[in-house]
Amino acid sequence: MMVPVRCFTCGNVVGEHWEEFKARAKEGDEDPEAVLDELGVERHCCRRMLVSHKDLVDIVAPYQ
Amino acid sequence: MVPDYDVTFIERGDREARFLVRDITPAFANGIRRAMIADVPTLSIDEVRVIENSSVMFDEQIAHRLGLVPLTTPDDYEIGETTTLALDVEGPGTAYSGDMVSQDAQVEPADKNVPIIDLKDPEGSETPQRLEVEADAVYDRGREHAKHQGGVAVGYRHLQTVEVVGDTDEFGEDEPHILRGVIEDDGELVPTEEFDNDLTNRFPGKELVVEDVPNAFVFHVETDGSFTVEELVTQAVDTLHDRASDLKDAVQL
Numbered sequence: 001m002m003v004p005v006r007c008f009t010c011g012n013v014v015g016e017h018w019e020e021f022k023a024r025a026k027e028g029d030e031d032p033e034a035v036l037d038e039l040g041v042e043r044h045c046c047r048r049m050l051v052s053h054k055d056l057v058d059i060v061a062p063y064q
Numbered sequence: 065m066v067p068d069y070d071v072t073f074i075e076r077g078d079r080e081a082r083f084l085v086r087d088i089t090p091a092f093a094n095g096i097r098r099a100m101i102a103d104v105p106t107l108s109i110d111e112v113r114v115i116e117n118s119s120v121m122f123d124e125q126i127a128h129r130l131g132l133v134p135l136t137t138p139d140d141y142e143i144g145e146t147t148t149l150a151l152d153v154e155g156p157g158t159a160y161s162g163d164m165v166s167q168d169a170q171v172e173p174a175d176k177n178v179p180i181i182d183l184k185d186p187e188g189s190e191t192p193q194r195l196e197v198e199a200d201a202v203y204d205r206g207r208e209h210a211k212h213q214g215g216v217a218v219g220y221r222h223l224q225t226v227e228v229v230g231d232t233d234e235f236g237e238d239e240p241h242i243l244r245g246v247i248e249d250d251g252e253l254v255p256t257e258e259f260d261n262d263l264t265n266r267f268p269g270k271e272l273v274v275e276d277v278p279n280a281f282v283f284h285v286e287t288d289g290s291f292t293v294e295e296l297v298t299q300a301v302d303t304l305h306d307r308a309s310d311l312k313d314a315v316q317l
Binding site for chain 2: 001002003005006010011012013015016017018019020043055057058060061062
């Protein structure tokens with residue numbers, strides 16, 4: 001639904017970088033690899049948190 | 065008798081650092097690592113009073129997300145002491161960790177851009193979605209709950225040396241020799257990232273023997289922003305010291 005606050009595996013705070021990652025890599029046309037490197041999300045456990053995330057609030061909202 | 069330890073920094077930042085410690089036993093190195101994870105207290109939201117929550121998430125989910133947000137650590141708190149934070153956001157818009165207002169000026173969210181919940185203004189609804197909560201943050205240790213751990217991915221490796229013992233077979237296969245960590249080469253400390261973690265880049269065409277340096281450990285420490293690496297490490301060592309002296313007092317005749 002919302003992006004996880006922390007990485008499930010290592011506990012690093014990844015929610016902090018979600019909006020910038022989304023704007024630049026998911027909706028923008030930058031290379032996700034370069035964006036993650038720049039944001040300082042180094043480990044692959046933290047990277048998968050952002051790469052594999054999908055915001056679902058807009059989809060769920062009408063059924064509340 | 066407290067011996068002095070030889071500490072050299074390889075990388076040093078507020079939230080991430082790498083340093084070499086010499087002349088400590090593996091048991092002591094592990095003791096420091098464990099103290100950093102479990103014994104250094106931080107503040108973390110533990111109890112949430114929900115005044116209004118008309119968002120798409122349940123109260124418990126919101127409380128869970130708030131608990132994971134790192135808070136800056138004040139310096140005069142006792143274990144179990146609490147402080148209060150409040151969050152009041154109305155849609156349409158997103159409630160961020162940075163929207164939390166704290167009772168104590170020393171306490172604030174360490175990361176301010178963590179989205180807590182997206183609030184909407186649904187069509188056909190009279191009022192937009194709203195989140196108003198009051199939260200108690202408790203000062204406690206990592207061993208009570210993982211949200212109180214100030215250190216993230218804390219670990220250590222042996223310092224290693226690379227010795228050239230000859231030349232490789234001229235017609236042999238060019239295989240990479242991957243090594244991670246820090247190597248000591250002629251008294252110089254070289255992180256393996258400098259040669260892309262591949263020893264064949266630094267010593268082309270050489271037969272190598274890699275060995276651990278006894279009792280020399282390279283720590284890699286990261287924090288979640290609750291405090292700096294320096295505070296985390298010194299507090300961890302202090303807790304070890306306190307526990308050792310408690311034990312000494314307890315067994316004294």
